[in-house]
Amino acid sequence: xxxxxxxxxxxxxxxxxxxxxxxxxxxxxxxxxxxxxxxxxxxxxxxxxxxxxxxxxxxxxxxxxxxxxxxxxxxxxxxxxxxxxxxxxxxxxxxxxxxxxxxxxxxxxxxxxxxxxxxxxxxxxxxxxxxxxxxxxxxxxxxxxxxxxxx
Numbered sequence: 001x002x003x004x005x006x007x008x009x010x011x012x013x014x015x016x017x018x019x020x021x022x023x024x025x026x027x028x029x030x031x032x033x034x035x036x037x038x039x040x041x042x043x044x045x046x047x048x049x050x051x052x053x054x055x056x057x058x059x060x061x062x063x064x065x066x067x068x069x070x071x072x073x074x075x076x077x078x079x080x081x082x083x084x085x086x087x088x089x090x091x092x093x094x095x096x097x098x099x100x101x102x103x104x105x106x107x108x109x110x111x112x113x114x115x116x117x118x119x120x121x122x123x124x125x126x127x128x129x130x131x132x133x134x135x136x137x138x139x140x141x142x143x144x145x146x147x148x149x150x151x
Contacts, residue, residue: 033066
């Protein structure tokens, strides 16, 4: 019989998006930018001042824009805008199509040409797939899924 136990949540990586203090436990947040429950949880964690590591759990089967939004957030991250982009997407989930993403880039002062090129980079697509694989291996079944990682 196969071992059906979940794998442990991977430890923090150098390329994780972490916000909050430098010490203590971390909430590993597997989320989807098209998920209203994720938006509520992200606001709650921010209000509590929690130390959060965001990882993508973007499944096209759940929302057709999920993967595109995850890749857009990673493109924004390459210009230092991950958390601002994250917060803006969760603050206005009714505006997640490309024209609104372009306007958001302008508002955040991101280089739109670079953003467009970066979000289509195969390395970014692989990063998103890695996060999804890790979430599934760790037992995530829905968004948001939160794990506490010792600090």
